[in-house]
Amino acid sequence: MSSADHDPLDELRRAWKQLDAPANASERPALADALAAATRELTPAAPSTQDPQTQAAVSWMRAAIAATDIPPMPALPLPKRRANPWRVAALAATLAVAGFALARLQNSASTEPEKPIIARAPEPEPEPAPAVAAPPQGRPARVTDAGIEMRAGHVRLLLVHTPTETLNTR
């Protein structure tokens, strides 16, 4: 048997069963006394049976705590208000009537043109579109005295006409 399974009370139970029953009634008070003595030993002492030193210590502590300064009482909190059922019923009825009246008002006003509750914010001015340069309109090439001239926007292309022999002489 492992030590975990071992119950120390088992031995006591076995020993108890092995005890002979008191042969006569005169033995019983002795057994009762022994049992009472064992119980007293196992049970912590009651306050009345404390030794004088312990009693003095306990009394001193009680007196000392009783003599401790008590701080001033804090401010009282607001008492909890329990809801009165009649008040709750009256409030519910008032709310119901007010809601009904509001609904009627809204229905009667529904024929009028609906006004926005919140004024619309002014729309921002459309910003001008970013300037994109138009593709240059090219002119048709024309033959001038200097050569062939082509113009596109600010660009001017001139193909100079040079005689072949001049080039060769360079």
Added chain:
Amino acid sequence: MPRPTPLPQRPEASPWPRLARGIASGDAAALGDWYQLEWPAIFRLCFGLIADHAAAEDAAQDAMLRVSDRIDTWNKARPYLAWRTTVVLNLTRDHLRRHKTRQYHELRRQPTSTLSSVPDPADAAARGELQEAVESVLANLPEREREAFVLCDLEELSTEHAAAMQIKPASVRSILSLARRRLRGLLPAFVPESSLEGGA
């Protein structure tokens, strides 16, 4: 040394149901009466359980609010003081857990025998030293033993009612016995023997 002042007499159990009904129905006068009656007792309870005067004041204010908020949940078949003490005990446990006062106390105070003067519970001039001595003794009790001592010896709850500690009454008795023994050993370290003899 003059004899220590006795604990103030507790009010009879009879006002509690009336006050509880008044507070639950929002009666400001009942709430005021209840505060007057309970503030010193709940403060002392918090002081005993937390072992720190300033922290106990904060905890006692919280406890007053919590108990008054929940007073309509009190089962009138149970004793009021046991119910209220359970609420306060749970609150102080939360408080200790939050503020780590236990570690603080363990580091803060070690028993010494160098108290220069005799703290006299009846003497207002010595109250500062007295308070320190009481805090030191309580802080050096383990939390369970402090609870058992405060509930059973200071609050005079029976061990069955002290089962608010969520342990069996027999265990409460054992812990209480340990607490008293430890207290007896601790007190001479903080308080001169002559004071103890006079206080008994």
